[in-house]
Amino acid sequence: MARRICPRTLTRPRLAPGVRSEHHGVVLAAIPYTTFPTIDLGPLNLRTFGLMVAIGVLLGAWIAASYVERFGVPRDETYRVATYMVLAGIIGSRLTWAATHTDQIENPIDIIAIWEGGIQFSGGFICALIVGLPFFKRWNRLLRWRVLDGFSLGLAIGLAIGRIGCYAVGEHFGRTTDFFLASRYDGGDVREPSLGDQPLLVGTTFHNTSLYEFLYMLVLFGILGGLVLAARRRGREVAPGTLTGVFILYYGVFRFASDALRVNDERVGGLTGAQWLCLVMIPVGAWILAKVRPSLAVLAAKAEKEAAEAPDEVEAPDKVPAPDDRDDGTAGAEGTTVDAAPEDDGERLET
Numbered sequence: 001m002a003r004r005i006c007p008r009t010l011t012r013p014r015l016a017p018g019v020r021s022e023h024h025g026v027v028l029a030a031i032p033y034t035t036f037p038t039i040d041l042g043p044l045n046l047r048t049f050g051l052m053v054a055i056g057v058l059l060g061a062w063i064a065a066s067y068v069e070r071f072g073v074p075r076d077e078t079y080r081v082a083t084y085m086v087l088a089g090i091i092g093s094r095l096t097w098a099a100t101h102t103d104q105i106e107n108p109i110d111i112i113a114i115w116e117g118g119i120q121f122s123g124g125f126i127c128a129l130i131v132g133l134p135f136f137k138r139w140n141r142l143l144r145w146r147v148l149d150g151f152s153l154g155l156a157i158g159l160a161i162g163r164i165g166c167y168a169v170g171e172h173f174g175r176t177t178d179f180f181l182a183s184r185y186d187g188g189d190v191r192e193p194s195l196g197d198q199p200l201l202v203g204t205t206f207h208n209t210s211l212y213e214f215l216y217m218l219v220l221f222g223i224l225g226g227l228v229l230a231a232r233r234r235g236r237e238v239a240p241g242t243l244t245g246v247f248i249l250y251y252g253v254f255r256f257a258s259d260a261l262r263v264n265d266e267r268v269g270g271l272t273g274a275q276w277l278c279l280v281m282i283p284v285g286a287w288i289l290a291k292v293r294p295s296l297a298v299l300a301a302k303a304e305k306e307a308a309e310a311p312d313e314v315e316a317p318d319k320v321p322a323p324d325d326r327d328d329g330t331a332g333a334e335g336t337t338v339d340a341a342p343e344d345d346g347e348r349l350e351t
Contacts, residue, residue, distance in 0.1 A: 030205045031181065035170040035188030052165030057086050060158025067150035067228070070237070071143060078150070081135045085151075088131035089124035096123025096273065121255070122273040142240055142299050145292075149243035153224050156247060160217035166210040173200070174207025174261035181215075183208035196263035207261040216254045220247065240296040241288050249285025252278040 039046045065078040097120040136144050166172055170190025176198065182205040193200055200206075224243050231238045256278035259265065265272045271279075 030184035031208075031211070032186050033183035033208065034186045035168060035190055037169045037189055048168035049165035052168065053090075053162050056158035056161035057082075059161065060154035060156075061086070062154070063157060064150040064154030067153055068147050071146045073139075073143065073147060078147070081132060081147075082151070082154075084135070085128040085132045089128035091124075092127025093120050093124025096120040120273060122277040125277065142296065142303060145240035145244065145296055149238065149240060152243045152247035153221070153228070156217055156221040156224055160214050160221060163210050163214040163217065167208065167214065171264075172209045172213075172262060173264060174209050175263050176204060176206045178205065179207065181211070182206060183211060192264045194264070209258045209261055212258050212261075213255070216258075217251075220250050220254075223250070237300075239293055240300055241293040245285050245288035245293055247285070248281045248288065252281030252285055256282070 037048055039048055039051065061079055061082040064082060065075040068078050069075055136147065139147060170188065171192050173192050173195055175195060184205045185200055185202055187202055190200065195204070195206055224246060227238050227242060227246070256275050259272045259275045259278075262272065268276070
C-alpha cells in the first residue's frame with residue numbers, strides 16, 4: 001500500500017460497491033497505473049516527485065554544459081547560469097500553480113510545498129527566461145544561440161524525467177478513454193481524485209498526460225541528439241539555433257495538444273496557461289528555423305573560415321631564417337639568437 005504523503009491533497013479513490021468503470025471490460029489494452037509518491041530505501045523515505053525533478057535538473061545541466069563546452073564556454077559558467085534559471089523556474093512554476101489552484105492551498109506552507117508535486121510550466125518558463133536574459137547578453141550573437149541550443153537539449157531530457165514525478169503523485173489527468181495508451185487506475189494516493197466532474201474509481205481508464213509528456217519529450221530528446229550526432233559524423237556542428245527552434249516548435253505543438261486532454265486544470269478563455277504560452281511558442285519556433293537559423297549558419301561559416309585562416313597568419317613571422325641568410329652576429333645555434341634578446345632587455349632594465 002502506498003504511503004500517504006499529505007492528507008490534505010492526496011486521496012485514495014476506491015471502487016464503489018457494484019460500480020464499474022465506464023470503460024471497464026471495453027478497453028482491449030491499458031497500462032496498469034498505481035501511484036508511487038514515495039520510494040522506501042530502508043531507513044530512507046524519498047519523495048518521488050522531488051527526486052525526479054532533482055535528477056532531471058542535474059542531468060539536463062550536465063548535458064547542456066557538455067554541449068556548450070565545445071564552443072568555449074566553461075562548464076562552471078554553464079552550471080552557474082543554469083542554477084539561477086532553474087531556481088527562478090521552480091519558484092515561478094510553483095507560484096503560478098498556487099495562484100491557479102487556490103482550492104488546494106490551506107496554509108502558507110502549501111504554497112511552497114513543491115516536494116508534494118504541483119508546478120506549472122508556463123510560469124516557470126517565463127521566470128527562467130527573465131533571469132537568464134542578463135547572462136545571455138554577455139555573449140556575442142553566435143555564442144548566445146549555441147548556449148541556447150545546449151540548454152534546449154538539456155531541457156528536453158530534464159522535462160521528460162521531471163514528468164515521472166508528476167506521474168508518481170497522480171496529477172495532470174485527462175478524460176476517460178479507450179485509447180491504447182490509456183492508464184488503468186489500480187489504486188494509490190493521487191493529487192487529483194477526480195476526472196473533472198467524474199470521480200476517479202479503481203478500474204477507470206483515462207488519458208494520463210504526464211505519461212504522454214514523458215514519452216514525447218523522450219522522442220524530442222532523441223531528435224535533438226540525432227541532429228547533433230548526424231552533424232558531427234559529417235565533421236561539423238549543428239547550425240546555431242537549430243536545436244532551439246526545433247525544441248520550441250515541437251514542444252509548443254505537442255504540449256498544446258496534450259493540455260487539450262486535461263480536465264482538472266484551470267482555464268482562461270477555454271485554454272490552460274501552458275496552451276496560451278504554446279500559441280506564442282509555435283510561431284516563434286517556426287520563425288527561428290525559417291529566419292534566424294539561416295543567418296546564424298552564415299555567421300558560423302564565416303567564423304569557422306576566419307578560425308581556419310588564423311594559424312597561417314600567426315605562424316608566418318615565426319619562421320626561422322636559413323643559416324646561410326644569417327649575419328655573422330647571429331650565425332650558429334638557434335640558442336644564440338634566442339638568448340640575445342633577454343640580455344638586451346636586462347641592460348635596458350638596469351639602465
